[in-house]
Amino acid sequence: MADIRILLNDKNVARLPAATSGQYRARDTELKGFYVVIGKRRKTFAVQGDLRQEGKRASSITVSIGDAREMPTREARATAKVYLAQISRGQHPKAEKRAEEHEAEETTGKPVVGITLRAAWERYRDAHMVRKGRSELTIEGYRDHVERLLKEWLDKPLVELADDPAQVATKHDEITKESGPYIANSSMRTLRAIYNHARKTNRSLPVDNPVSAIDWNQEQRRNTAMGPGDVPNWFMQVAVMHNPIRREFHLMSLLSGCRPTALMEVQPEHIDLRRRVLHIPKPKGGAKRAFDIPLSRQMILSLIRAMRFGRFLQPLEARSWIFPAASAVGHLVEQKEDREVLSKWGNDLRQSYRTLATTAGVSEFDARLLMNHAIPGVNAGYITRHKLLEDHLRSQQQEISNAMFAAVGDILTKSPVIRSWLAPGASQRVIREARAARQKEDRRIAKAA
Known part of the structure; x- marks a missing residue:
């Protein structure tokens, strides 16, 4: 969070x-x-x-x-x-x-313990991650590794880990069994980075990083994307969701391929309908990676529906957020759904976007630009993304959205539940009916009182 x-x-x-x-x-x-x-x-x-x-x-x-x-x-x-x-x-x-503790150590003849994992983490966080503009999500991930998975080591001197790397290997095995191979590997990458950073200012630490003792778990790229044949069922699942704001959030996640955490923090001022772009100010990689997403017609309609439902359901929070919620920060903070309710969400939809972009005939190069991925090769520095945004990338975005809606098929017009969601004027009609029902209930309560 x-x-x-x-x-x-x-x-x-x-x-x-x-x-x-x-x-x-x-x-x-x-x-x-x-x-x-x-x-x-x-x-x-x-x-x-x-x-x-x-x-x-x-x-x-x-x-x-x-x-x-x-x-x-x-x-x-x-x-x-x-x-x-x-x-x-x-x-x-x-x-x-701290001076008393140091004096006690000298009195007992024990050496000064040196920098602890807690101190090394705090310095790495502030002097390296924050200063270099790493996103809050990235910092939160590292914090979770250190302060939850490696909690028992927070006050342990790094030199003790370096002198006994077997305990690091054992810890990696424990996390693998309890939390899975991917989290175990990523937590050890975090420890490795913190130790290497600490050595810059603590030359007494051994050169050999204690993480070098572990046997890394084999990792495979997750394959949870939807193909064209999966899209109709997914649309039906989204259409019957009770919360219309969450419904539009999931649809925008699919249509844009945007990372969920970045999309949650979209604000009204980030939308430029004249240029038909959505600005993402703090994506993965921090503010220096800020970019604009070109908007297709379907994406614009989804954002408009989200704002209408937001003003009706969460009027105060909707002043600041496109996807408002009754949370401490005022916007959606949790995008997980029961898989029986919604089979694909979050990064599943980002992978689906990339897969469906291919079926729409969009090149890998253009898909990378639309998803704000780094462009490999020596020619990357010669690409001026915003020059391609207004015409070329927007047309490619429209092709992807068209392919997604084409995959839905005739249920767009034949299914009542889909029409009540996506048909022209449907959202306004739903809000009018809900407002009328609310007023009727208020009158009934006032009369009974």
Whole structure:
């Protein structure tokens, strides 16, 4: 789940939903650097600030304040102000505690433990990922690996992992059994990257990365795409979905081939109907990879239906989001469906887009441009994408949409449930009927009272 910004008070903190996986942060809108970290079971107040020495930024540090379930927000905010003031003066808020621990280690004759996985992760996150504009989704994925799958190692010095790489291999085997081969491999790639980054500033760490001890799981490309023959049944499944906003979200996912997390965060100002484009400001790879998706006629109608239903069902949230929802952030945050209800969703639809683009006669090169994929080869630097957008890519997008709707066949006109969804004026009629039913019920309740 992506980080959010809200006014932190007892009421809002209590309402924050638990993370479905990993953690996310709710940053305070009034006090910069003050936030609460929300996991599956815990909520923790913390601050983050730049520790400066001689007026220059030395490092970015994160300091926990306390358990949000036990500490009032007012008390946490007061502590946060003290901590942030100390950080601004170049003082670590918990320097005395750290010094005492260091003195105790020297007294017992044990060496200083060196950088821990927690500290190395925080530095990698702030100095590498955030600074280079990595997307919130990418950062969240790494955070989930470190703070959930490798949680027991958070306070373990990296040197201990390097000196005993067998424990890393054992951990990889455990994650493979519990969570699957793909997640096990990706979590180890995260650990490898953090260790390599930590060695840049901690030369005492062994050169050999402890991850080199594992036997990587074999990975195969997932093949969950729909072909033309699968499309009619999928359209029927979408048509009977109860929530019309989710219905349009899934349709737009198929029509655009856009990554679900990027599509969830689309805002009204990102749509330019005059140019017939949808701007994606923060795709995978961060803001520097921002791009425009050319819109076919079917895509424009889907977006219009989503906005109409949004204004009716979620009027407040619809001011800011195309796919509004009653969530903490105001837009859809979960796109998973029961497979018995909807057989394909999420990245299944992205793969389906690529497959159906081929049946529409769209070249691999154009499909890559439409999906914002990198173009391989030395000629990639000579391609100016926006020059192709207005005419060529839009026509290719239209061909893909036409092929998808052609695959649906005559149920577009013969199926009542499909017509009640996609027929001209259907969405307006549904909203009028729903509004009339709501007003009738309100009158009945008022009369009974």
